[in-house]
Amino acid sequence: MSLVRLLYASTISETFSSNDIKQILSSAERNNAKQYVTGMLSFNRQYFLQCLEGSREHVNEIYHRIARDPRHQRIEILDYQHIAIRSFSEWHMGYLQNTQTLSELFYKYSPNDQFDPYRMSPEGAFALLLDIKMEILKAMQDS
Numbered sequence: 001m002s003l004v005r006l007l008y009a010s011t012i013s014e015t016f017s018s019n020d021i022k023q024i025l026s027s028a029e030r031n032n033a034k035q036y037v038t039g040m041l042s043f044n045r046q047y048f049l050q051c052l053e054g055s056r057e058h059v060n061e062i063y064h065r066i067a068r069d070p071r072h073q074r075i076e077i078l079d080y081q082h083i084a085i086r087s088f089s090e091w092h093m094g095y096l097q098n099t100q101t102l103s104e105l106f107y108k109y110s111p112n113d114q115f116d117p118y119r120m121s122p123e124g125a126f127a128l129l130l131d132i133k134m135e136i137l138k139a140m141q142d143s
């Protein structure tokens with residue numbers, strides 16, 4: 001069974017409210033665990049950037065369900081590739097709260113202060129998510 005990684009960007013829709021994040025993360029935790037899917041979700045009040053990794057069958061299935069979700073729109077796959085190892089095996093869906101640290105990371109990967117994942121290269125988008133992972137691990141160590 002091949003291991004794949006999918007990266008996509010999307011934009012919140014009019015029906016989205018910031019309370020939805022909690023619900024999205026709880027669905028992701030529950031459903032992704034059942035299908036051995038791991039990953040990372042990043043959110044900056046307007047855009048989502050998400051990575052899903054796991055078997056091709058399960059990643060495709062979860063992605064198609066997410067793509068139908070009315071809480072976001074303009075869903076665009078940035079990268080889809082077969083991988084040898086997972087990068088986010090720590091979490092069924094890792095997430096870092098929107099803090100100053102996250103804003104600084106967005107800035108690091110953006111040409112200006114407007115974070116826009118649609119303009120990122122697949123490598124840049126993936127590197128950003130890896131950086132977010134490092135921040136989460138650091139915060140876990142400090143607490």
Ligand SMILES: Cc1cc2nc3c(=O)[nH]c(=O)nc-3n(C[C@H](O)[C@H](O)[C@H](O)COP(=O)(O)O)c2cc1C
Nearest residue numbers: 024027028031032048050062065066069071072093
């Ligand atoms: C940006 C975004 C990311 C999401 N990520 C996941 C995910 O990783 N896994 C998942 O099962 N559902 C995810 N969802 C929610 C799904 O679209 C869908 O609502 C959910 O899977 C339905 O399952 P439930 O009835 O068990 O909540 C996401 C939704 C949005 C808007």
